[in-house]
Amino acid sequence: MTANTNQRALDRMADVLVEDIENTPADQLLAEVAEDYGNARALAATFDKIALRARSGHDRLATGVLPSSANGIRGGLPLETSPYLAGWLRAFWRDVIPRIFDVIFPNRLAMITISSVCIASLAFIIAAPTVFDAILERNSGPATGPEVREGRPTGPQMGAPVQEREAASERSVTRGLQPSAPPPSRPAVPRVIDLPSAVGDAEERPGPKSGSSIQQQPGAGSPPLQSTPSAPLAAGPAPSAANPVAPPAAAPRVASASNPAADNYVVQISLQRSKADAEASVRNLQAKFAKELGGHDATVRRADLGPSGVYYRALVGPFGSADDADRFCSSLKAGGGQCTVQKD
Amino acid sequence: MSRTEVERTILSLSDGEKTALVKIARVYARKRNTPYDHEDLIYEAYTRIIDERRKWPRGEPAIKFIGGVIVSIAWEWRNSVEVNQELEAGDKGAEEQSTIARIDARTIVELFADDTVAQRLVAAMIEGARGVELQDLSGLTSTEYESKRRKIRRRLERLGAI
Numbered sequence: 001m002t003a004n005t006n007q008r009a010l011d012r013m014a015d016v017l018v019e020d021i022e023n024t025p026a027d028q029l030l031a032e033v034a035e036d037y038g039n040a041r042a043l044a045a046t047f048d049k050i051a052l053r054a055r056s057g058h059d060r061l062a063t064g065v066l067p068s069s070a071n072g073i074r075g076g077l078p079l080e081t082s083p084y085l086a087g088w089l090r091a092f093w094r095d096v097i098p099r100i101f102d103v104i105f106p107n108r109l110a111m112i113t114i115s116s117v118c119i120a121s122l123a124f125i126i127a128a129p130t131v132f133d134a135i136l137e138r139n140s141g142p143a144t145g146p147e148v149r150e151g152r153p154t155g156p157q158m159g160a161p162v163q164e165r166e167a168a169s170e171r172s173v174t175r176g177l178q179p180s181a182p183p184p185s186r187p188a189v190p191r192v193i194d195l196p197s198a199v200g201d202a203e204e205r206p207g208p209k210s211g212s213s214i215q216q217q218p219g220a221g222s223p224p225l226q227s228t229p230s231a232p233l234a235a236g237p238a239p240s241a242a243n244p245v246a247p248p249a250a251a252p253r254v255a256s257a258s259n260p261a262a263d264n265y266v267v268q269i270s271l272q273r274s275k276a277d278a279e280a281s282v283r284n285l286q287a288k289f290a291k292e293l294g295g296h297d298a299t300v301r302r303a304d305l306g307p308s309g310v311y312y313r314a315l316v317g318p319f320g321s322a323d324d325a326d327r328f329c330s331s332l333k334a335g336g337g338q339c340t341v342q343k344d
Numbered sequence: 345m346s347r348t349e350v351e352r353t354i355l356s357l358s359d360g361e362k363t364a365l366v367k368i369a370r371v372y373a374r375k376r377n378t379p380y381d382h383e384d385l386i387y388e389a390y391t392r393i394i395d396e397r398r399k400w401p402r403g404e405p406a407i408k409f410i411g412g413v414i415v416s417i418a419w420e421w422r423n424s425v426e427v428n429q430e431l432e433a434g435d436k437g438a439e440e441q442s443t444i445a446r447i448d449a450r451t452i453v454e455l456f457a458d459d460t461v462a463q464r465l466v467a468a469m470i471e472g473a474r475g476v477e478l479q480d481l482s483g484l485t486s487t488e489y490e491s492k493r494r495k496i497r498r499r500l501e502r503l504g505a506i
Contacts, residue, residue, distance in 0.1 A: 009452075009470040009471070010452070010470075012469060012470055012471070012472045013452060013466070013469050013470050014371045014372060016469040016474070016478075016493075017371050017497050017500065018368050018371055018372075018411065018415070019474075020493055020494065020497045021364050021367045021368055021371070021497070022364065022368075022407055022408070022411065024364070024494070025360075026358060026359070026360020026361065026363070026364070027360065029360050029363045029364055029367070030359060030360055030363060032498065032501075033363055036501075036502065040359070041359055043362065043363040043366040043367065044359035044360075044362040044363050044366075046366055046383070047357075047362035047363075047365060047366050047386060048362070050383050050386045050387050050390065051354065051386075051390050053387065054387050054390040054391050054394070055390075055394070098351070098352060098355060
């Protein structure tokens with residue numbers, strides 16, 4: 001028998017074996033593999049591995065179908081207990097997922113491009129508020145004088161549901177105003193009464209202003225306009241020579257709704273998205289700037305700024321003239337506060 | 345079939361079909377006694393099918409088609425290897441090659457020395473007998489014959505003889 005003869009003989013033998021393999025039921029083949037390797041999927045996993053390598057070698061997108069098989073999703077599902085679910089998942093995984101990937105990610109370049117665009121968009125969305133705040137702050141510039149009316153709050157507050165925030169804030173303020181839990185060092189919680197003001201609201205429109213009202217632009221998470229730390233509200237100002245607490249008789253007075261606006265100018269010391277926040281801001285500022293605010297009335301006034309939403313202004317006044325209001329505002333700024341002068 | 349259909353069909357092969365294809369590739373890789381193995385055969389077959397160098401006729405069963413591609417590649421590679429071996433063998437005598445061939449052929453048959461029916465069947469297979477002819481030679485019933493063939497294949501697979 002020559003080498004060629006022998007080879008032909010082996011070829012015939014191989015053909016018979018292949019015929020056998022082709023005619024053997026799948027479950028029997030798997031049983032044979034389990035018998036030989038201890039794992040029925042041993043050879044199927046080999047095929048998956050080779051196929052995946054071949055796909056990668058052709059710069060094809062690996063859709064995950066092969067690895068999923070190699071990971072045993074098909075073999076690991078409790079097919080006996082949930083044949084319908086397993087069958088559905090199998091069909092979904094095999095038919096739908098590759099089709100989606102074929103449509104969306106026809107090749108790796110497209111996949112990378114789409115992914116990059118998504119990441120860039122996400123980064124822009126995250127960074128946009130901060131960038132816009134910085135631009136607004138640059139455009140608004142430093143405080144220029146009493147002609148400045150009001151800044152336009154920006155930042156996360158703009159997207160918040162105002163009514164919801166107001167309700168929550170009012171609840172918290174109501175709790176804070178309970179007689180049983182006053183701030184320990186404060187003799188009395190100032191009574192803040194909302195003073196409706198249609199005139200002032202109608203005059204003011206949102207938009208970039210050239211004044212100093214945006215001295216402290218509220219960024220993401222930063223307090224709006226006139227921020228006041230919570231510490232003074234909780235503990236109150238420490239009684240010291242530098243910052244003496246006014247006696248109850250000299251406590252900052254808060255205007256009542258019946259007090260008519262006899263003069264034309266008021267000073268805005270805070271602008272908040274909710275009434276409760278504005279009231280809390282008044283209390284904090286009165287504690288912090290007891291000296292400056294001691295002799296003046298403070299009011300909270302609702303301001304509908306149209307597309308920008310509803311805000312609440314904390315106002316001090318009224319003042320008889322713009323000069324008086326300006327002088328008061330200057331003294332407040334000298335003490336570290338912020339304010340704008342407005343015509344009442 | 346279109347390329348997408350081909351890819352989808354390959355991706356949806358069952359474990360049984362994949363197992364059968366690996367077994368087929370092993371049979372052909374072993375018996376050729378060549379430098380490549382069954383993984384090389386599957387890789388090449390997969391690549392050619394995906395590249396559409398081998399057109400998949402619509403309706404052709406996966407095992408038949410992919411198995412056929414594997415066999416075809418095995419033949420192609422064996423021929424090229426044989427050519428190289430002939431060139432490299434140079435002065436090797438025909439007698440030496442014949443001895444090696446005899447040992448190979450004899451080994452396959454001798455593996456079934458303990459089972460005369462199986463040995464007779466293997467010898468017939470090597471001679472090219474098929475189907476009914478083989479069963480007639482074995483003198484077995486249909487069930488016994490199938491069982492015997494399976495035993496033959498299993499033994500050869502385990503021993504890596506082919």
